[in-house]
Amino acid sequence: MKLFFKIITLLISLKEFMLKLISTISLFLFSFSVFAEKLTIVSVNNGDMVRMQKLASDFTKKNPGIELDFQFMEENVLRQKVTLDITNKGGAYDIMTIGMYEAPMWGEKGWLVPMNDLPSSFDIDDILPAVRGGLSHNGVLYAAPFYGESSFTMYRVDLFAEKGLTMPDKPTWGEIYKFAKALHNPPEVNGICLRGKPGWGENAAFIGTVANAFGARWVDDQWNPQLTGPAWTHAFSFYVDLVQNYGPKGAPNNGFNENLKLFNQGKCAMWIDATVAASFVTNKEESTVYNKVNFALAPSAVTEKGGWLWSWAIAIPAGTKKEAAAKKFIMWATSKDYIELVADKHGWANVPPGTRTSTYTNPMYLNNAPFARLTLAAMNAADPSMTGTLKPKPYIGVQFMTIPEFQAIGTEAGRQFSAALAGKKSVEDALESANKSAYKILKKGRYIK
C-alpha cells in the first residue's frame, strides 16, 4: 500500500513538472515568435526559385526579424494547393508563386494585395511592359515578376555541324521536322524533345503555341471551342507525328523539368521550350552540353503570331497579417539588387531573365548570356491581347485563356493530347473529346448560351 502511494505522489509531482516544462517552453516560443516573424513561401520547383532559397540568407541578414519557410512543389500540385488555400481563405501561405493566368483574375476578385506604394528602388517602370501588363488588372500590378519567359528553339551546334545542317534564325515547323528526322539517332540522341506531360501549363500550353503558329485559336468569337477545326487538327497531328517519330521514349510523361534533364544529358538534338531554360543548358555545372548549344526563334508555320508569354511572379494573398514583412521579401526577391546578387554569386548568365529592361541593357548580361537578345526579341513579339493570334479571339492570353474555366478546359485537353501522343487514341478522337469537354465547361460557365 505504501509503495502504491509513493508511486501516486511521484506521478503527481512528475505531472506538475511536465506542466511547468510545457508552460516554460510555450512562453519561450511565444516570446520568440514576437521577435521573429515567420513567412511561409510556396513556390514552383523550378531552378531559379530553388536558387533564390539558397540566397535567402542575404535577406534574413538584412531583416533579422523575419524568418523564411520555403515549400517547393511541382507546377500542377502548386496550383492545386494555392487555389485551395486562396479560395477558402486558408491563410496557410504568406507569399505564393503564381503566374500570368492567376494574377489578373485573382487581382480582379480582390484576393491579392495590390502592389501599390512600392519603394522607388523597386523601379516599377523598369519591368518589361508585356510582363507588367500580364500581371496587372486595370493597370494595377498584383504580383511582382520573378522571371519571365517566351519560348525559343535550343539546338546542338555539334550535331548540326556533323550532319552539315544549319539552323535558320527564324525556323519554320517544316524545317524543324526535317532537322529532327536527320538528327534522330536513338538511344544516344533524339531528334527533338517537346512537352508531353498532361496539364494546362505543361503540354496544353506548348501545343497551344504550336496551334497558334498554324493559325488556330482555342475558341471563336462566340466562345465555341475550335479544337476540331482544320487549323487545330493540322497543328496537333503535326505535333503527334513529330514527337512520336523523332522524340524520346516516354515523351507523354515529359514536362519542362524532364526535358531539361534530357537535354542536359545530351539526349536531345533540339528542344523548343521556355526561354528560361537557356541559362540552365548553358550552365557548366548542370549541363554536359553547355558549350554546344545555340538558339533560334520559336518555329512558325502559317503565322509568326501567337508566341509564348509567361511569368512566374510572387504575390501576397489578401487578408494576411504579415503584409509588411511579405512585401519586404517580395521587394528583395524581385529587385535589381537581387539580380546583381545572383550575378555576383553565380555569374551573369544565371540571373532570373525576362523581367527588367535594365537587365537587357546591361552589357555584362548581354556579353555573358548568349541567349539574352533572342529572349528579349521573343518576349517583345509575344502579344496576349485579343488580336494576338492570326484570327481575333475573345480572351486574353497566348497559350491559355484568362478565364476561371480554362483550368478545366486545359487540363482535360492536356489529358487527351497525351493520350494521343502515347498512341492510345487517334488524333481526331482526342481532339473530339477535348472539344466536347471544352464545350461542356464553357456551357456550364454560361459563356455559351
Add this chain to the structure above:
Amino acid sequence: MQLTRVSYGKIILSPTIIILLLWILVPLALTVYYSFQSYNMLDGGSTGYIGWMNYEFFIFDEAFYDAIINTFITVLSLLLFTVFFGFIFASLLNSDIFLSGLVKVLYISPFLVIPTVSALLWKNLMMDPINGFIAFLLNLFNYEGIDFLNEYPLASIITMLSWTWIPFATLLILTSLKSIDKQMIESAKIDGANTFQISIFIILPNIIRSINVIILLETIFFLAVFAEISIATNGGPGTETTNLPFLIFQKGLQNFDVGESSAGGLIAVLLANFVAIFLINLLRKNI
C-alpha cells in the same frame, strides 16, 4: 416516472448516435447541395443552381465509362492474381526450406512499403524507359527500353499493386495452410489420393475462408486505389488508368469543378453500396 432499462439506455447512447449522424449526414448533405451548383473554385465559390447539369455531364462523360471499366478490370485481375500467386507462394513457403524465416520476412516486406513510395520506386527505378532498371537490362542485350507507363499503363499499375498485395494474400493463406493437420494429408496419401485430389478435397476447403476474407478486404482497397495512379500515371495517358476515385479527384482538384466532383462522389457512393451488398451476401453464404 420510472425510466425503463431500455429508454435509459437510449438516453445514454444518444450523444454518440447524434454525433455519428452529424458526422455522416452533414458532409453528405453538403455534397448533395454542391452537386446542384455551378461551383468553380477559381471563380471563388458557387455561382448558382444549375439543375441536373453536373450529373448529366458526369454520367455522359466518356471518362466515366472508362473509369468504371478500369475499376472493374483492376479489381478483378488483382483478385485473381493475388489469390492465385498467393496460393502458390504460400505453398512454397509452407515447406521448410533453407533460411525460411528470413525468406518469409523478405517476402512480406513489399506489403509494408507505403503506396506512394512503391509507386515512385516502380516508376523511376524500374519502369523508366531511359534510366530504369528494366531498360538497363534491355540495353545490355541491345534492345530499346520499353515505355511501360505509356504503352501498358493499366498493366503497369496492376503489376505495382500485385507486388504489394500478393504478400498479403500469401500471408493469410499461409496461416490457414499451417493450421491443416498433417496427419490428414498423410492418411489421404495412404488411402491412395494423388496431389491433385489432396489439393482439391483437403487443402482447398481449409483455405477457402481466408480466401473469402482476402476477397472482401482487397475489394474494398482496390475500389479506392489512388496513390499508385496519382504518382505513377496521373490517370493517364488520357483516361487509360483513371478509376472512379481518381476521376472524382480530377474533377474536383485538377479541374476545380466542385459541383461535378460532388455529383461524381454521390454516384460513386451508390455504386460502392451495390458492391458492398453483393459482397456481404456472398460472405454470409460462405462463413
